Amino acid sequence: MLDDMLDYLEHLREQPVWQPLPQAVRDTFRQPLDNDPADLAAVHDTFMKTILPYAVGNTHPGFMGWVHGGGTPVGMLAEMLAGGLNANLGGRDQAPVELERQLVQWVRKLFAFPETAGGLFVTGTSMANLISVLIARTVQLGKDVRRKGMAASKLRLVAYTSASAHISIAQAMDIAGIGSDALRMIPVNSHYQMDVDALAKTIAADKKAGLTPFFIAGTAGSADVGAIDPLDAIAELAGREKIWFHVDGAYGALAILATDMAPRLEGIERADSIAFDFHKWGQVPYDAGFILVRNGQHQLDTFASPAPYLMRETRGLAAGSPWPCDLGPELSRGFRALKTWFTIKVYGAEKLGHIISNTCALAQHMKQCIESTPQLELLAPVALNIVCFRYRSLDADRINADIVIALQESGIAAPSTITLQGRLAIRAAIVNHRTTASDIDALIDATLGFGEIAENNSLMTQAREK
Numbered sequence: 001m002l003d004d005m006l007d008y009l010e011h012l013r014e015q016p017v018w019q020p021l022p023q024a025v026r027d028t029f030r031q032p033l034d035n036d037p038a039d040l041a042a043v044h045d046t047f048m049k050t051i052l053p054y055a056v057g058n059t060h061p062g063f064m065g066w067v068h069g070g071g072t073p074v075g076m077l078a079e080m081l082a083g084g085l086n087a088n089l090g091g092r093d094q095a096p097v098e099l100e101r102q103l104v105q106w107v108r109k110l111f112a113f114p115e116t117a118g119g120l121f122v123t124g125t126s127m128a129n130l131i132s133v134l135i136a137r138t139v140q141l142g143k144d145v146r147r148k149g150m151a152a153s154k155l156r157l158v159a160y161t162s163a164s165a166h167i168s169i170a171q172a173m174d175i176a177g178i179g180s181d182a183l184r185m186i187p188v189n190s191h192y193q194m195d196v197d198a199l200a201k202t203i204a205a206d207k208k209a210g211l212t213p214f215f216i217a218g219t220a221g222s223a224d225v226g227a228i229d230p231l232d233a234i235a236e237l238a239g240r241e242k243i244w245f246h247v248d249g250a251y252g253a254l255a256i257l258a259t260d261m262a263p264r265l266e267g268i269e270r271a272d273s274i275a276f277d278f279h280k281w282g283q284v285p286y287d288a289g290f291i292l293v294r295n296g297q298h299q300l301d302t303f304a305s306p307a308p309y310l311m312r313e314t315r316g317l318a319a320g321s322p323w324p325c326d327l328g329p330e331l332s333r334g335f336r337a338l339k340t341w342f343t344i345k346v347y348g349a350e351k352l353g354h355i356i357s358n359t360c361a362l363a364q365h366m367k368q369c370i371e372s373t374p375q376l377e378l379l380a381p382v383a384l385n386i387v388c389f390r391y392r393s394l395d396a397d398r399i400n401a402d403i404v405i406a407l408q409e410s411g412i413a414a415p416s417t418i419t420l421q422g423r424l425a426i427r428a429a430i431v432n433h434r435t436t437a438s439d440i441d442a443l444i445d446a447t448l449g450f451g452e453i454a455e456n457n458s459l460m461t462q463a464r465e466k
């Protein structure tokens, strides 16, 4: 199995980025539950034939869809060790929990947070955003909200984020029982950054209307175009208004590791909480999200839930309180810290920073290719590692949607799509450490090729219809 996976990672370029699942293979996943044991080698063989070739392809250097990390062989091996150990990191006195605390310590230092800051590995930034909304809710309404619920409060909470923010913030408002209607979507400027003046005015209007502003989420690396909100200005306003300031830094926060990019995050160190993923720019295999909270006590106040079967002691296995389960909603938790620790230890933080800088440089290379190609048009500024563009056409939305499907099905490259100001764009997010300029060039060349075919097909269809 190890040989197969190392070979797979070594020979990624010889494979298509992605290929559709044939119906016959899909059908193999519709079988009844097996009662009898099967030979391990045979099950492995099935994996090699029916699963491995038909994954999303985010390990491949040509994958640029959504915001997916590429992982590393080191992370894979660490996952094997974690699997063998089968550690449950909910709590108890064990080295794996100490290792997670070590990572929390490193993250605190990275973002210049105090020693008293709390941190926790979670599935991803969606969960981390939810945790931050829940903590801000507890801080605003007091611990009683945990027992009595939102209905017992007379306060009508409102939160703020930019129109470019990730949908998980609205979902967090929904799950927290506050409702996504109570999330104000503040307009963005031409760089897709939150308009802080509009934010201030909206807060003032809400206060005048008797509402209680409690949470502002700035974004560091927006999912649409990779914009970073003016974090320092938002921090200033949040401080003045005494509103919780959260940063959704799903992939962008780790730009803190890149010396050329880190200054763009100015103000992130003033946040009350930061959500981000090691599984994106950090190159750690899925999943490895993280939440950092300036005041760890607020995190405990929001989640710690004593139970007779979770008693703490000062010695023995039940020592070491507080436990990670006191800092978030999960009791049983895997050993995400191990693959993160291995990745940082083996490659070094500096190299991870270089990878981040390099993906941004590749995005600039792609931008230049687009700007020097008359058939292509850039649709948004390129602040970090995301490039949104399209093939020029009178029927551009449909043709570019077709181009993206053709690119994916060709196996050459896998970007995704996005609608920006009502226009469909091809969106390439360069996250993988394996991606090089040749992969960018291949995407551009194939876009031109498929664009020409799609345009001709469209013209032929129009001619037939006439």
Ligand SMILES: Cc1ncc(COP(=O)(O)O)c(C=O)c1O
Pocket (backbone or CB within 6 Å): 066, 067, 123, 124, 125, 126, 127, 166, 168, 219, 221, 222, 223, 248, 249, 250, 251, 277, 289
């Ligand atoms: C800005 C932003 N926030 C939140 C998320 C959600 O993160 P996750 O998929 O790890 O839950 C993403 C995912 O790409 C993102 O880009």
